[in-house]
Amino acid sequence: MKKGKVYLIGAGPGDYKLLTLKALECLQKADVIVYDRLANSEYLKQGKAGCEYIDAGKASSNHTLPQDEINEVIARKAAEGKIVARLKGGDPYVFGRGGEEGEYLYERGIDFEVVPGVTSAIGGLCYAGIPITHRDAASSFHVITGHLKDENDELDWDVLGKLKGTLVFLMGVANLNKIATKLMAAGKSKDTPVALISWATCYNQSVVTGNLEEIYEIALREGVKPPTLIVVGDVVRYREKLNFFENRPLFGKRIMVTRARTQSSQLVSRIQDEGGRAIELPTISIKENEDQTVLKSAIAQIDTYNYIVFTSQNAVEIFFKNLLESGKDLRALGNVKVAAIGAITEKVLREKGILADIVPEKAVAESLYTSLEKMLRKEDKVLLPQATNARDFLRDSLDKICELTYATVYETVMDTQTSINGLEEVKSLEERRTELVALLENKEVDYITFTSASTATYFMEILGCENLLKLEGVKLISIGEITSAKMRELGMNVYKQSPEAKIESVLETISND
Missing domain, CATH: 3.40.1010.10 (Tetrapyrrole methylase, N-terminal domain)
Known part of the structure; x- marks a missing residue:
């Protein structure tokens, strides 16, 4: 073994x-x-x-x-x-x-x-804008447990009361009154600054400050509960200048992400970096089609094509996967112009080593068609890899003005998983609905982001039309016109639409709200 x-x-x-x-x-x-x-x-x-x-x-x-x-x-x-x-x-x-x-x-x-x-004794103070040491305030620090193994034991309050450095009590908020009283009795000035840091370094971090004499009453008034750090010392005075974490643009905001699980990492990471809590509720899953005959045939004779049109990052990923499997690489695209809808698709192409030749001003099929219509000739061969359930507009419009090869390469389906305590589990529709409704009823969501029409469609399927009113008070953010139109069609109120079809623009819309 x-x-x-x-x-x-x-x-x-x-x-x-x-x-x-x-x-x-x-x-x-x-x-x-x-x-x-x-x-x-x-x-x-x-x-x-x-x-x-x-x-x-x-x-x-x-x-x-x-x-x-x-x-x-x-x-x-x-x-x-x-x-x-x-x-x-x-x-x-x-x-x-x-x-x-x-x-x-x-x-x-x-x-x-x-x-x-x-340790929270250092990192927690840092995120509250409190340096545990400072040349002008404290040249030492002392970390003390608020819970002794034997409840009959006592800390040496006479020693603690005379220390000049920063005192940090962990797990001691239940004994706050005793801590403050004992320190003052041991000689610590009643005016000594104190900070209580709850859920340190998390999106819901909260900090209350006062002095030794009044901090217990403040804690009662503010409803301070564990987990909370107690900081005693002059370093607390620096919080006003050094409080960077709570000044982040999304601090304290709870933002639901409905993108596909495989595509949500960038959005989730940005929300966390800017101080918010990302609640992942993937509504869609990308299922690559088993039959890629049309795409493989087009790749085999890719040198005869004039244009490839990509309308999503999924189509890009699947195209390049099949390109490499066919024994070809980027050199095979030397004479092909590439068009892309949206900043995300353009970015993924760039990561593959391709700079898109055509990117419309608006990230919608109508805008791309307007750009292509001006340059396409009847004899031009165009490859359009898309989702099985994509809108018909671009396919039908291009088919009228050029020689179009339309390849359905993937399907957008409803995601069947949910995340409990960070662990992904397969859940029934009813189980997912129950969990989503509970989040809404408990007022645990401030914003919900929708990055495609399909995320809106499947979100409503999970929520259920009968629960539509539970979205009241939640701000729904759309990435663009097509998504907004679908949301309204489903009965949802679009609180704001992102000016650009970019993840950065979605987050900026929330930050500016």
Whole structure:
């Protein structure tokens, strides 16, 4: 039997991109991932096919698995010869009980490594605009747990009250009143600045500030709840100048993405980078047609064609896949002019090494036809690879003015999967509808983006016409005219239409709102 191993991995404080490269590598090769509540659930998507996922929970006083059971399960899985990724919020050794898990493994002769993570004690303060040290305010810092192993034990408040550096209490918001009272009794000035940072580094991060004397009353008034960091010290005063995270254009916005799963990464990444939460609800899936006879035949005699017209990135990907499989490469297109609808299609072509000769001003078939009509001759041969369920306009219009080869290369179908805690599962239409309606009823969505008519069509199929009114209060953003027309046809209210058919323009429309 192959030898198993456990990686005790720090997942960082919450922001998806604060995971280390080594942690990512360990997740991707793991046979089993045992994860905590505070580890970003998006990391679970990094698991390989067939990976086993075990929810260890670990909310305050509410553990899905008690610590002794977590120790036992990671050891048992490794003893079976498996690679185990133990994914923990923050850093494994900063009040993460990583030391206890490491000892347990050592005593049983099980190989393990520890992968450090960004601790919320530093990263969380950073994202709140608070430097944990500053030459003019604090030359040291002290990280203290708000929960001692034995509740009868006491921190040395006399020492803590005299420290001049920054004090950071983790998991201590339930004891906030005691912490503030004890520090003042130990000599800490009642005017000492305090910050409470909830859900640090996440889209829903919130920060309240005050001083030691008033912070408990402020916390009650603001309804502060775990997970929350407590920061005590003069460094809190720098928040006004250094608060970069909450000034991001999409901070706090919850944006639903309805694009195909394989195409949503750019949009999701941009939303996260700009401070928002991306809620993935893929409504469409791209299914490549099994019969590519027409396309393959055209590629075999591609040197006889004058134009290739691409109306989507999917058509580009499938065309070039078949081009290479035929034994040809870009040189075969030397005498062919290439037309493309939309910035996304143009970008994918550029990535393939092709600069489109014709890109219409508007990303619609009518605008492209207007451009082509002026230059096409009756004897010109034009290849148009499209979706089986694409609009007829371009095909019918080109067929009247040139020698057209129309190849249906893929089909847009409704996506049947959903994402729960970062894990993709096949769900029935009714299950997907129930989850979507729950999100809308709980007011968990601020914007929904639609990047094609088909995303709107299948979104409504998932939602159900009877639930249309549940979209009230949600702002629906369309990428362009055709998409907007379909949305209105389906009874949806288009809140705003992107000026350009680009992902960047969609996000800018939301940012400017």
